[in-house]
Structures are given as structure tokens and as C-alpha cells.
Amino acid sequence: MELQIDRKAVTRCRKSAAAIADPVQAFIERHSTVSVERSVLRLLGVDGVDADGAPVPNAIVESLEAGELARGVAVTFGRALVKTGLEPNALGERIASGALKLAEFRDVPKDTARDAVTGHARKALERLRTSRDERHELLQRFPQLPPPLLYMIVATGNIYEDRTAAVAAAEAGAQIIAVIRSTGQSLLDFVPYGPTTEGFGGTYATQANFAIMRAALDEVSRRLGRYVMLTNYASGLCMPEIAAMAALERLDMLLNDSMYGILFRDINMKRTFVDQHFSRKLNAASGIIINTGEDNYLTTADAVEQAPAVLASQFINEELAHRAGMPDRQIGLGDAYEIDPNLEDGFLLEVAQAQLARQIFPNSPLKYMPPTKHMTGDIFKGHLVDAMFNLTSVMTGQTIHLCGILTEAIHTPFLGDRALSLENARYIMKTARHFGEDIVPKPGGRIEARANDVLSECEILLERVAARGLMQAIEAGTFADVKRSPDGGRGFEGVFARGTDYWNPFEEMLS
Amino acid sequence: MELQIDRKAVTRCRKSAAAIADPVQAFIERHSTVSVERSVLRLLGVDGVDADGAPVPNAIVESLEAGELARGVAVTFGRALVKTGLEPNALGERIASGALKLAEFRDVPKDTARDAVTGHARKALERLRTSRDERHELLQRFPQLPPPLLYMIVATGNIYEDRTAAVAAAEAGAQIIAVIRSTGQSLLDFVPYGPTTEGFGGTYATQANFAIMRAALDEVSRRLGRYVMLTNYASGLCMPEIAAMAALERLDMLLNDSMYGILFRDINMKRTFVDQHFSRKLNAASGIIINTGEDNYLTTADAVEQAPAVLASQFINEELAHRAGMPDRQIGLGDAYEIDPNLEDGFLLEVAQAQLARQIFPNSPLKYMPPTKHMTGDIFKGHLVDAMFNLTSVMTGQTIHLCGILTEAIHTPFLGDRALSLENARYIMKTARHFGEDIVPKPGGRIEARANDVLSECEILLERVAARGLMQAIEAGTFADVKRSPDGGRGFEGVFARGTDYWNPFEEMLS
Amino acid sequence: MIKPYGDTLNDGKVQLSFTLPIPWSEAADEAARQLVVKMGFADVQVVEGRAVAENFSFFIVYASTPQTIDFESLAIPSVKTHKMTMDEIDALIEERVGRKIRVAGACIGTDAHTVGIDAILNMKGYQGDYGLERYKMFETFNRGSQVAVEDLVRFTKEKKIDALLASQVVTQKGSDVKNFTALVELLEAESLRDNVILCCGGPRMTSLLATELGYDAGFGRGTLPSEVAAFIATRMVHRVD
Amino acid sequence: MIKPYGDTLNDGKVQLSFTLPIPWSEAADEAARQLVVKMGFADVQVVEGRAVAENFSFFIVYASTPQTIDFESLAIPSVKTHKMTMDEIDALIEERVGRKIRVAGACIGTDAHTVGIDAILNMKGYQGDYGLERYKMFETFNRGSQVAVEDLVRFTKEKKIDALLASQVVTQKGSDVKNFTALVELLEAESLRDNVILCCGGPRMTSLLATELGYDAGFGRGTLPSEVAAFIATRMVHRVD
Numbered sequence A, B: 001m002e003l004q005i006d007r008k009a010v011t012r013c014r015k016s017a018a019a020i021a022d023p024v025q026a027f028i029e030r031h032s033t034v035s036v037e038r039s040v041l042r043l044l045g046v047d048g049v050d051a052d053g054a055p056v057p058n059a060i061v062e063s064l065e066a067g068e069l070a071r072g073v074a075v076t077f078g079r080a081l082v083k084t085g086l087e088p089n090a091l092g093e094r095i096a097s098g099a100l101k102l103a104e105f106r107d108v109p110k111d112t113a114r115d116a117v118t119g120h121a122r123k124a125l126e127r128l129r130t131s132r133d134e135r136h137e138l139l140q141r142f143p144q145l146p147p148p149l150l151y152m153i154v155a156t157g158n159i160y161e162d163r164t165a166a167v168a169a170a171e172a173g174a175q176i177i178a179v180i181r182s183t184g185q186s187l188l189d190f191v192p193y194g195p196t197t198e199g200f201g202g203t204y205a206t207q208a209n210f211a212i213m214r215a216a217l218d219e220v221s222r223r224l225g226r227y228v229m230l231t232n233y234a235s236g237l238c239m240p241e242i243a244a245m246a247a248l249e250r251l252d253m254l255l256n257d258s259m260y261g262i263l264f265r266d267i268n269m270k271r272t273f274v275d276q277h278f279s280r281k282l283n284a285a286s287g288i289i290i291n292t293g294e295d296n297y298l299t300t301a302d303a304v305e306q307a308p309a310v311l312a313s314q315f316i317n318e319e320l321a322h323r324a325g326m327p328d329r330q331i332g333l334g335d336a337y338e339i340d341p342n343l344e345d346g347f348l349l350e351v352a353q354a355q356l357a358r359q360i361f362p363n364s365p366l367k368y369m370p371p372t373k374h375m376t377g378d379i380f381k382g383h384l385v386d387a388m389f390n391l392t393s394v395m396t397g398q399t400i401h402l403c404g405i406l407t408e409a410i411h412t413p414f415l416g417d418r419a420l421s422l423e424n425a426r427y428i429m430k431t432a433r434h435f436g437e438d439i440v441p442k443p444g445g446r447i448e449a450r451a452n453d454v455l456s457e458c459e460i461l462l463e464r465v466a467a468r469g470l471m472q473a474i475e476a477g478t479f480a481d482v483k484r485s486p487d488g489g490r491g492f493e494g495v496f497a498r499g500t501d502y503w504n505p506f507e508e509m510l511s
Numbered sequence C, D: 001m002i003k004p005y006g007d008t009l010n011d012g013k014v015q016l017s018f019t020l021p022i023p024w025s026e027a028a029d030e031a032a033r034q035l036v037v038k039m040g041f042a043d044v045q046v047v048e049g050r051a052v053a054e055n056f057s058f059f060i061v062y063a064s065t066p067q068t069i070d071f072e073s074l075a076i077p078s079v080k081t082h083k084m085t086m087d088e089i090d091a092l093i094e095e096r097v098g099r100k101i102r103v104a105g106a107c108i109g110t111d112a113h114t115v116g117i118d119a120i121l122n123m124k125g126y127q128g129d130y131g132l133e134r135y136k137m138f139e140t141f142n143r144g145s146q147v148a149v150e151d152l153v154r155f156t157k158e159k160k161i162d163a164l165l166a167s168q169v170v171t172q173k174g175s176d177v178k179n180f181t182a183l184v185e186l187l188e189a190e191s192l193r194d195n196v197i198l199c200c201g202g203p204r205m206t207s208l209l210a211t212e213l214g215y216d217a218g219f220g221r222g223t224l225p226s227e228v229a230a231f232i233a234t235r236m237v238h239r240v241d
């Protein structure tokens, strides 16, 4: 299937996206955040919690004075490493317990400190690379089924129940398992610790939980002879830390968007821009595919109207990801099937939108989200809407396919619901496997016209944003009808200007 | 949607179909059957049952000697009409009760008898035409929704329960109601009488049942503001009689195939050919749309292999219907969605087959049957297969759409099952309403290639049949792997050669 | 007395589906059958049974229930008896109450699903039916999402709210009932309960449940703003009288 | 003891759907809820309720059952315990029976659904598994459809049939059970019951039901010819021994 679209408009959109990214990128390069610094510590090997249950990386970063923080945590921590001769984790624990204070080590020369840190940082990057190579090797040994890759969520709140559910889903055909996070975790300014069994509408993202799930999926991958991927959320106030943890535990994908937190979680935009950049640098290095969150425009407002905003956000996400060094093959741009099922020809509009994204981002793995908003208690109808979504996905060659579930409007999925959902996707994608290849949209027909309308409205939108500046545009409510001020929202206090001697070993090594 | 097909091959197929029909038609014109004669009586107004419960038309025809039968029942019956001065129905009752004997009236001159019969025959045709005009007028006043016309079955065995079910189905969106016949009725050499409440897997087709259902549907048509059609089966040993009854009771469609009874019910082929011709003459006059039974090839054997046979049968049915004076708009040719849902690209094959029929028979209302054979107890999966069937139907512009039911493999439909089925069809046909119009099959792609393969195999098949003769081809097992001999099968004893003075008033008037 | 209807009055036909934590086998089908017999059903047919994972099997069953329900004599409170238009409601309030009714709404607890309460309150409304903000005779305060019960009660007191609307969409582990109960209890503790018309809503809410929880009314899936407006107006008129 | 599994062990979650012969209203939803409560379910949620016709409403419900089943101690006869190939079965018969086994099959009563019994008997078989006609050591007689029980019994006698296979696909109003019972009774009346291995089959058949009806084995949906062949061969060996 191939739409005739205005290629020049696409080029102009990319130009606007670059113009939009320029000032944002300039801002990013002059700033850091507490979460970026905490990720540096985590990568160096600092982990654990203090007596109050606060994570050690938080405790350390909080113990820094403002002036010190502007230099980045690395040098200061390096000084203590040199002086104490401790491993990072042991050192971290001592600092967190109050047994040691970072201020004690001010006299260690900067270069010595840097060298000490650099050694550990190399090891960290080594671990990231090993993990990436391991994934590569596993994918060779246990090849996945061809895309659309069936992506299935688990969300019991208890990591051990999640594990049961995830293994069952993999056995039933899932190729990617997402552990939905406990509600509100994106607003926590720290990452919970250890295995957890009480989440709400989802399970906490913790490094221990990542490891438990990864081990279970590795086991089932071997058993099924196909690699089952794992994904979680690098969103919210701990974006880069989760990216670090995910890299270490060999997650394969992460929800990670440059604007989602701003618009849908009221997280400060400066914080978000800085955090997304560093988290994406890590994702780039660890070979993790990001999934962006454009679906949220569609679930919270009218899906027919929001199509240009979705495309605009895809262009911006792409541009900002490129600037963090991510190759196209790791940029999973979001979209969703959310048009009212009772709209005449709604299916044609969905096909247009999905195919448009496919042609504009030919090398990116698109992430396609299922119907949720218009799902009701009528599971029979819902199953059909999911089928049309599945058909659209296979027709337009989507890559990461979140399976829609017939009980979407009722409860977080039951084990049997997941099986029915996977059966639905497998049936439709097989019976219509090459349908998309075998048809041509009628030139000037409804599908093509819709695609070009969306593209040209997107172009106008991006131009407007470029003219205004992204931060100002968000302030003016250009996206998702939501207005956010540059210094408002959660986590603003954690953003700081870099001092002239700011140093982040990973940033340096990953440039 | 438009396939590039070999138009010359289509012309050649029609030529072969004509060559096939010629000798069959010649045979038909030299013969009549007991059922044809009984329909003459029924049309003249003879009805009711005798003391043993045998229908009066049967009793009369059976009372004729072989020699007399060869002249047709009309003249003989006309003599009695003249002599007794009775109305046909009263006369029939007397004959059936033994109070009168047809042999008593031999001395009435032929022409007088003919005149008497002709008067009643005119009235009968008047009634047929009134009924046709009434349908026409109702369709103007209560226009149907655009096709695909949603066709729904009821099958409780009890005409009063059927009525409840039919009214509910109409309220839920059905546009055509079919009352499934009790199993085995096609093998009865008489039509049961009166309202019936005990059928098996269906409800007896009787004139009283027709009237009860028609009245209920007329009422609901008025209430809903859209005309709800009624259909039944003119198949089996009483084909023309049912066509007569249906015409009188204003049914709108009838299952009526030129070969179904032969192949799938082991009814004698000569009987079938003669009966189908007269029944179709009646259908033509009463404006009833026939539905042919090609779906049976697909349910009883492999659907991928049987596609050419389906097309061949469509050509033969078309040709024979034309010869009975039916216009294209009344020839509802059959097809079905019966390819294994687990076959890769099965959907593409279905689209090819459905679209092929649409293009070859552009003015015929196609009758499209749902998946049945591959339906299982998994109602969730079944609902999806039905959805793909619905999509194919709306994409390829089918006309008469038998709604698939998710519980097909379990039980004759529940009231709630029908509602879900209609909801499925309505949803898919709305969300993808103009999808078929908006796409072009890729030239030389899988769909087009399949369509042309089916067409060329059909051409070969028809040529072979034309060369052999249809009766001989059936004898040799050319269709549906079934072999039937020309003088074998049920109902052969009811076929007779017309005498030189054979007369059938309706045949004459309808030529 | 009525029963489920398959294809004949009172045949009692019901469709069930469920998963059992056992590998599939013929014996698993039989276990499913016996389980449904134990549930009290007759004529149990396991029409589908299959593995959905190594240790889990899924079943689809048709069966007949002997249970009946006396529909006629069910006394079910409904808050949607008579339909009124926006103009009628405004007119009623103007005439009989003589001032604007002050309405506050919120999605309480940790629930952030505001689409439902917004559908009732926002100007735009729901399915072509205008929201309360559009009415001349309502003064509305939409408190948004994740509003703590304490904050909402404080607000009610401060702003002299006449009608309070609480929403809960997340129902997992009974969180909705917990939060709704907390709200009533706090209102009672503050002696505010009798001052307000108290309504709750969400996709799983029913009038009966609302009454049981101590609310004046409860609104479930598909609620239209005008239904809520009519209820508040009518109640308010009663109070004034 | 096990229970249905929704998302947590023993949560007992079951999905139900049914139609009630009443017009839809909020009260109808509540009637549906109470009916499911009467069926013995807890935590009943009517997640969908709507009119499907003027006087009929359709409901979808999720609820928890308190019922459990002791799966471990269920003694369920299975005829499909060990898998054997065609060659193994032929070899077994050749060695241990020493002659061809004579098998007759038919779709009895007024039932004309021959696809199932054909799948077992015809050369071609079912889902890649060859039918009994293909085996060296079976002599098969496929009697086709709508075979009267009397005719089948007469044939059994005449042809000295070793194994008799009866099929019933139509199950409406218990017609399958009626016909199957008639067959056993006639065989007994003719003192032929002990001479044959008697099997029945059809989409709703279970081993347990077959045993209750007095058959040696029953085969349900998805049966493969080799499973039937293995059963007959093994039984025949027992007889001979």
C-alpha cells in the first residue's frame, strides 16, 4: 500500500521540527537536573535505600549544596571514591547513613577524581554494551516472529502475579511484555526499591522488579525459541534513572516521550526536556527502543481532530531523539486507533493516519496503540473494534502492536482476556497478511485525501510552533488543549544551570 | 474496487452456459411433474387437506390416470368446474373426500373446460400481480436501508416462537427474515398444511405459516418505517408449489436452485429441472428474488478448491433463470465465506471470489452466505471470522447478506445471538462503508491473480460440461464430487412426458 | 417471574466463560462442566475448552439456570424517571428556588479519570447534551482530579455548596466504594451531610449502590448531564418547599 | 481445589451473558444483577445492559463464583491416553488380533451431518490424520446418513461387525441422547451388545456421557481418526486375550 503524499511538505515539516528543536537543545545543553545526577550515580553502581527508605542516589544528590550541584555530582563523588578507596555502592551507603559526608573530600584534585569516576563509568558503559550484545545474540538465537510484534500488558500490582501473567501471555503468543506502572509513580521524585507486591492499577518500576521479570522472560524465551521483549516506562520525574536501570537489566523498550510528562502529567517542561535528552542518550547506547506517547492526544480529545497534533508530535519526538544520538531504528513513534467506532468510514481515516506515519517514518518502528476510549462493557463489540485495529496494523505495516483487549472498559486484563486478544491479532494478521501489499488506495480517494489533509494541517501547526518557540507554544495551549508555563509544574526545583566546570562522564563518553 | 479480469473468458463462459442449457431446456419443454400440476391446482385456488391429512392438490393429482395426467390436470379439473359450477376450492374438497370423481366429467368439451380454467387462472395471476404491486408500494412507502441487506434466520420449529424471534430480529436491524425449514421437508412430496408448532431444526413451510409471518412482518415494517422482507425455500420435491404459495402470500425471496436438490438432496435431476423451470416462471411473475445455493459446494468440500465450481454453477443458474423469464434483478446468485480462517491470506482469496462474482453479474443481487463450516465453540473467534465476512461483503458490494452468527457451531441461534450478529454487521459495514470504493487491487497482485485463476478454471469446467451434456456431467460426478444418475434419486416417478394435448394455463399466460 | 431467554420463554439459557489454572485435557473440560453444575446450572455444555498457556485453560459454556427473578415487584430507585430539557430545568430553578444552585464536582481519591465528571460539568457536555456549566441557573466548580476527600469537604463548607458530585472510575479492589464512603463519613462528621445534595457517579455506579452508600443518587455509564441537572433541580425544589 | 482464575489465584472470576424478556431500563440492569446474585455469584457487575429488541434486553456480567472443584481427585475416563501412529496400530492388530477388525459407522436417526463420521472413516481423514479406511487392518463400512437404528443393528448382525461407530451432530431437544439410547437398547434386545465395541461421537460428546449411555467410548469435537483407531485396537486386543 502506498499513498501519494506531498513529499515536499514532509521535508518542510522536518525543517520546522529542527527549528523547534534548536532553542530547546540549546537550553538542554546549559542545564542538568537532580534526576540526571542520580542516574549518573546509579550507573556508577550506587544503589540501595537509607534508613528512611529513601534511595541512596537521592540522599547523595540532596546532600550536595547548590553550588556543588552545578558542577554535577560526578566530581564530588569521585573525590570521595579516591579518598575512601571504596566501591561506589559501599561509598553510597556510607554517605546515605551519614557515616561519611561528601564535603569532607573537597581537597582531592579534580583530575584524580575524574579519573576515578571515569574508570567506573567505563565499567558501566561496558555493562550496558554487554547487555546490548546479549540482546543481539539472543535475538539471533531465538528470532522473533515478524512484525507487527504483539505487545501485551500485565498490571496486577504484584510482581510475582505479573510474572505468572507475563509467562502465560508469552506462551499465548505475546512478543513484548509491558509491566504497567503503579498509578502515580511518574510523579514520584525517586525510584522505589526492591521487589514490590502492592501497586495500584499497576506494579512499581524498580530495578529488582525489572530483574525478576527479565529472568522469567529469558527463561520462557529459551523455552519457546523466540525472544520475548520486556518494556517499562521511562517517563515522569525519574526518566533518566529508569533508563539507566532498564539498560542495566536489559529491558528492550521504554515508553519515553519528549512532551508527554509536560502535557499529561503536569511535569515542568524544562525538567522534562533535560531529562528526556539524557535518558535518550542512555537508550541510544543500550540499544533500547523508545516508544513515544502520541496516543495520549487521541484518548483525551477527539481523535479525528487530533491527528495533525499526533503527526506534529512524531516529528518533534524524532528530531529530539536524533539529537540524543538515537538512530531511526530505535525511535518507536506512537499512534493509536481511537476514532469513534460509530463514525461512518472511521476505518478509512484510521488507515490513512497509520499509513501516513508509516511512509513518513519508514525506518522507525511505529508503536500502534489499540482502541481504549470507545471501548465499552460490550466485550463482543469491543473485540470487533480490536479486530479492525489489528487489520489496520497489519495492512499498514506497523511494528510494535499493543494488543487491544475486549475488557478494556471493565478491568485490568484477566489472563483469559489476554489470550483472546492475542488470538484476535494472530487470526486477523494471518488471514489478511499481505492484504496491504495487494491494494492501492484510489488516487485522490478518501484515504489519500485524509492523509494529505492531516499532513498539511500538521505543517501549519509545526510552523506556528517554530515561529513561537516550543516552550511558548506549550504555554499557549497549542498541544492537547493544555497550557503549561515554563517554570510551572512538578519537578521544576530539580532543574539547575550547569556551572562552567559541570561534568557528566557519561555525557562525555556518549557524545 | 475493480479487478482486471478476462472479459472474453466471461463471454465464453456464458456461451458454454447457453450450450449447457439448450438440451436441458428442450427436455423441460417436453415434460411435466406431479408437483407442477399440483401448483396449477393451488394457483387455481385448491387448498386444504383430506381426511387423512393429505393435501387436496395431491389427492386430485393422484386420482388421475396416467393417460389423463399427460394432458395436465387443468383441462380435467376444468371439466369438473364446468359441470359442478363449484368454486375450485370447494370442488377440490369434494374430489378429495371422494364425493366426486374427475372421471365423471369426461364429456365436457375441452374448450369449455379451458375457458372455465382460464377465468380462474386470470384471477390467480391477478392476485400474484396485486401482491407484487403491493410489495412495490410498500417498498416505496417504507424504503429499505441500502444493501448489503441484512438477512437473518429464525429456526425454532414453532411458528409462533419464530414470529417473536423474527420481530425481535427486525427491531434489531434485520432487513430480511428467513424461516428455516424443518429438516427433511425437501424430501416430502407434499406441502404440510396449516400453522405448525413442531418442527425439527426449523419450521415447516406451509401457506398458513407464510401468512402468519408475513402479517407480523408487515406490522413491524410499518412500525419501523422500513419494509422487512420474508423468505423461505422453494427447493425439494415441492419446488413449484412453494413458489405458488409464496407468490400468493407475498414472500419476497425464495431459495431456489437449479441443481441443489440433485446434488445435495438426491432428488431426481429430471424432476428438478422441470420443477425449477416452472417455479421460476412463477417467481418471475410474482417479482420474487430467487437465492441460489452455491454455498453448499463450499460447506461440503474444500472452499479454496470449489471456487470454480461455484462460479460455474452461478453461470448455469443464471442461464436457466433467464430461460424461465427471470430478469437479472431477481436472480440472487449464491456464494459463501467458507475458507479456513487459519489459512494465510484466506481473506484475500475471499475478496477475490466475492468481487469476481460482483463484476461478472453486475445486475444480479448476489446472496452472500456467512462462515459456517469453520465456526467452532469459540464464539469470540467466530465473531471475528464473521466480521471479516462482513467486511468482504461491504467491500465487494454484495446484496443479500446472510448474517453470520457467533454460536453457529453450537445451537440454532438464540435471540441474543442474532442481536450480536446484527451489531457486528452494522458496525463493520458503517466503519468501512466506502472502503471498497476507495481501493484498487494491485494489478497482477494476489487478489487479481486468484480471481483470474478461478475464472479460467471455471471456463474449462463449463466447456467440459457443455461437451458432455449437463445430465451426463452430473452423472460423472463433475459437481461437488457427487454422482447422480438421470433416472435415479427421489421423485423420478413424478416426472411424465407431456401428451400432445398437454395444457398448463399458467405456462401459456406467462410466456 | 422471568428467566433468561435463549430461544424459548423460560429456557434459562446463559453463556459463561472463564479460565481455570490447570493444563488443558479432556479431564479439564469435564472439570469445567462439573464446576458449572456446582454453580447450580442444568444442561451444561462445554462448547469450547483449550489451553491458553501451559498451565491455564479457557472454557466457553452454555447452560440453563433454574433461577428466576420477579421483575414486576422489584423496587428499584431510579433518578431518571422524567426527562427535562435545559430550559425547563433552568425555568424550574428560577421559579421555585429563585437563585443559582452551587454545584461542585471532583474525581476523588487518587483517581485521575476526569473525562466522566467533565462530561457532566463542562459546557460542552456529553453526546450532544450540554454540561451543567452551560445552564443559567447552576454555578459550577469543577475541582478536577485526585482531589482528597478532606479538601473537597473543606471546599463545600467554604463555598456553601448545594450539590456535591463525586466521581470514581477506577474500581479495582473496591477503591471506589472506599473513597465514596470516606466522603460521606467526613461530611457527617462535619455535620454537612444534610446541607448538600450528594451524588456520586462512575461507570460501575447504580442508583441502588449509591443509596446503600448513603448518597442521594448515583449515576452510571452513559449518564447525560441533563439527567443529573434534573435530579439536582428537583431535589432542590423539594428542599426549598 | 481450584476456582476460576481472573487475574489472581482463586478470585473465581466468571463472565456471563444472557437475554431477559423485558424492555431495557436501569431497573432491568438491576434485575440482571439480582438474578446473578441468586445464581450464587458474588461481586456481581453488570458491565453492559441494553435493549436488543423492544421487549428483550441483553446483559454482560462479570462476577465471582464461590464454587470450587477438586481437580486432582476427579476420575475422568479418557480414551485418548496414549498416542499411537497408524503403523503402530496396524502392527498391534496384526500381531495380537491376527485379522482385520470390521468397523461400521453411521450417522443415525434423522441426522444428515456426515462430515464428522466421514472424517473418522474416510481414507482422507481429518487434519492430516488418516481415516480408518486407510489402515491395513480395518475393514470399514460407512453406512452414511440418516440410518435408522434398526437398519444399523441388522447390518451389524449380518456383517459380524466388531466395532460400531454412531454419530450425532444435531443435539437440539436431546435428539442425540434419544437416538444413542435407542441404539444401545436395540443391541441389547438383540443380544448383540457384548459382541461389539460400541463407540459414539459428535461435537457435544464426552467420554463420561458415553459411559453413562452405556457405550464403551465417546469422542467429542476435534477427535482424530487415530485416536479412535487406537481405542478400537486396544479394546480388541483385550477381548482376544
Ligand code: B12
Pocket: A180, A181, A182, A183, A184, A200, A201, A202, A299, A300, A372, A373, A374, A375, A376, A407, A408, A409, A410, A411, A412, A413, C110, C111, C112, C113, C114, C115, C116, C117, C119, C120, C126, C165, C166, C167, C168, C169, C170, C171, C172, C199, C200, C201, C202, C203, C204, C219, C220, C221, C222, C223, C224, C228
Ligand atoms: C481515558 C482513560 C484514561 C486516561 C484518563 C484521562 C482523563 N483525564 O480522564 C489516562 C490515560 C490518564 C488513564 C490512566 C489510568 N487508567 Co484509565 N482509562 C481510560 C479509559 C480508556 C476511558 C475512560 C473514559 O474516559 N471514559 C469515558 C467517560 C465519559 O465515561 P465514564 O468515566 O464512565 O463517565 C460517565 C459516567 O460513568 C458518568 N459519571 C462518571 N463520573 C460521574 C460522577 C458523577 C457525580 C455523575 C453524576 C456521573 C458520573 O457520567 C459520564 C458520562 O456518561 C478507560 C477504559 C474505558 N474504555 O472505559 C480506562 C480505565 C478506566 N483506566 C484504568 C486504569 C487501571 C488506569 C491506570 C491506573 C493505568 C496505569 N496504571 O497507569 C491509570 C490511572 C490514573 C489514575 N490515577 O486514575 C482501568 C480501570 C480498571 C478498574 N476497573 O479499576 C480502565 C477501565 C482500563 C483497564 N481496563 O485497565 N486512563
Ligand code: B12
Pocket: B180, B181, B182, B183, B184, B200, B201, B202, B299, B300, B372, B373, B374, B375, B376, B407, B408, B409, B410, B411, B412, B413, D110, D111, D112, D113, D114, D115, D116, D117, D119, D120, D126, D165, D166, D167, D168, D169, D170, D171, D172, D199, D200, D201, D202, D203, D204, D219, D220, D221, D222, D223, D224, D228
Ligand atoms: C456442514 C453442516 C451442515 C451440512 C451437512 C453436510 C454433511 N454432509 O454433513 C448441511 C448443510 C446439509 C446441514 C444441514 C442441517 N443442519 Co447443519 N451444520 C453444518 C455445520 C456448518 C458444520 C458441521 C460439520 O461438518 N462439522 C465438522 C465436523 C468434522 O465436526 P464434527 O461433526 O463435530 O465431527 C468431529 C467430532 O465431533 C467427531 N465425531 C463426530 N461424529 C463421530 C462419531 C464417532 C463414532 C466418532 C468416534 C467421532 C465422531 O469426530 C469428528 C472429527 O473430529 C454445523 C455448524 C458447525 N460449524 O459446527 C451445522 C449444524 C450442526 N447444523 C445444524 C442444523 C440445525 C442443521 C439443519 C437441521 C438445518 C435445517 N433446518 O435445514 C439441517 C439438518 C440436516 C439433518 N437432517 O441433519 C445445527 C445443529 C444445532 C444443534 N446443536 O442441534 C448446527 C450446529 C448449525 C446451527 N448453529 O444451527 N448442516
Ligand SMILES: Cc1ncc(COP(=O)(O)O)c(C=O)c1O
Pocket: A181, A183, A184, A185, A186, A233, A234, A235, A236, A255, A256, A257, A260, A265, A291, A292, A293, A294, A296
Ligand atoms: C510516554 C508515556 N509515559 C508514561 C505513560 C504512563 O502513565 P504514567 O505517567 O501514569 O506512568 C504513558 C501512558 O500512556 C505514556 O504514553
Ligand SMILES: Cc1ncc(COP(=O)(O)O)c(C=O)c1O
Pocket: B181, B183, B184, B185, B186, B233, B234, B235, B236, B255, B256, B257, B260, B265, B291, B292, B293, B294, B296
Ligand atoms: C437452494 C437451497 N435449498 C434448500 C436448502 C435447505 O435445505 P433443505 O433441502 O434441507 O430444505 C438449502 C440449504 O443450504 C439451499 O441452498
